[in-house]
Amino acid sequence: MIHQIKSDYLSLTDIKQIIDSDYKLELSRESKDKIIACREYLDDKVKRSDRPIYGINTGFGSLCDTVIGQESLEQLQWNLVTSHACGMGDEVPHEIVKLMILLKIQGISQGHSGVQLVTVQRLIDFYNEGVYPVIYEQGSLGASGDLAPLAHMSLPLLGEGEVDYQGERISGKELNQKMGWKPIQLQSKEGLALLNGTQFMSAYATNLLLRLNHLSDWCDLAAAASIDAYDGRIDPFDELVHQVRPHQGQLDTAKAILANLAGSKMIERYKAHVQDPYCFRCAPQVHGASKDAISYATKVVETEINSVTDNPTIFIEEDKVISAGNFHGQPLALVLDFLAIATAELASISERRVYKLVSGTRGLPAFLVKKPGLNSGFMIAQYSAASAVSQNKQLATPASVDSIDSSNGQEDHVSMGANAATKLKRVVDNLEKIIGVEWLTACQGLDFRNEKSSPKIEAMKAKFRTQFAFIEEDLVMYPLMKKSRDFVVNN
Helix, strand or coil, X not given: CEEEECCCCCCHHHHHHHHHXXXXXXXXXHHHHHHHXXXXXXXXXXXXXXXXXXXXXXXXXXXXXXXXCHHHHHHHHHHHHHHHCCCEEEECCHHXXXXXXXXXXXXXXXXXCCCCHHHHXXXXXXHHHCEEECCEEECCCCCCCCHHHHHXXXXXHHCCCEEEECCEEEEHHHHHHHXXXXXXXXXXXXXXXXXXXXXHHHHXXXXXXXXXXXXXXXXXXXXXXXXXXXXXCCHHHCHHHHHCCCCHHHHHHHHHHHHHHCCCHHHHCCCXXXXXXXXXXXXXXXXXXXXXXXXXXXXXXXXXHCCCCCCCEEECCCCEEECCCCCCCHHHHHHHHHHHHXXXXXXXXXXXXXXXXXXXXXXXXXXXXXXXXXXXXXXXXHHHHHHHHHHHHXXXXXXXXXXXXXXXXXXXXXXXXXXXXXXXXXXXHHHHHHHHHHHHHHHHHHCCCCCCCCHHHHHHHHHHHCCCCCCCCCCCCHHHHHHHHHHHHHC
């Protein structure tokens, strides 16, 4: 199947379909015409202008007042890409690299970037052929765009750098030989168009929001299973309570938990206790607030991925080439930090439910094992979840409030959105692990009960039990915890 790059709005749902269905990309006629027209305009503008135009016939950053001669404009762009490839740290996962390429194509195909058609087409070839430039996590300050990561993404266009292709790591030069490609000869402005932009931050944000939408549903399902395993009450989820405090996420969570518990025999039984701890009773308020954060972040990210974020920006009809700051990642940095806090809270309340389930109350044995003392059961599974929750608290410290002066003071306020993005990934990874522990624990707790939970929970538990037997006595736990995380991710 084919996805055409055109002016239409690209939503996260669209991206999920493109990725999940393994669509190939192609440029629409409209996009080709815009790219060609913008390139022709820029070439003419450079020829007829006797004034310096930032990044086109000048140096970069604090070197913006250094004028570059016409004969050196191609070399200027080659130098930009190669000198800016200063990434460090862990390698960016392939699924993020693929999104970076897709989002870069989406941005520079809108007719305001001055790139050559052949450059955009080569990026499309990378995407369609499964070519993954080797990119590193560290190096972007989240302003002037994601310079270092996008430089690494762009190196193979020049026959430089490294790529992963068909399970093999090869150089950009070897890739061109294998594919029968010639290196792209960058024209004026093209290096800037490739490197200025927020595609590293926005690729992480896109990937993590898609994961969080799935995990948010799992938080509600795991909470419902834990409520029944703990012999909790249904009252806190009554719609009347939430109609008088109608935050949308809160309403949605209460409705989801009621749906998850519909038909449960456990929830219908008489309760000797009149109230449950907050981690059960306040799930709509806590999960719901995180849902609202996810919803807000989605709007910001969708705006960003449909925007032009390189610099300078070209406006043909107005005959203007404007050097400004659309590469500044502050909108993304703030919501990425917001998401880290929201995600950390989902993990925190999940771990508290695990703690209650292993505490030996409400008719459950201590640590959810038949012979506690001889067996430690789920004692240390809760420790591990608590460790991840504690780490999340550290990772939830905002990156966006930091700024480090760079480029000799020309770039004196930066967003640190790239650090916010990679930090959020670790928080989301931890949430997956913690929900896996809660689900494993809740299923164990439910199997100590005489009554059945809801048909929905029992069906998911039955599917789970085809891979995970009830734990009768102590065994090596870590493989079960990892498999439970995988179950959450894949179901």
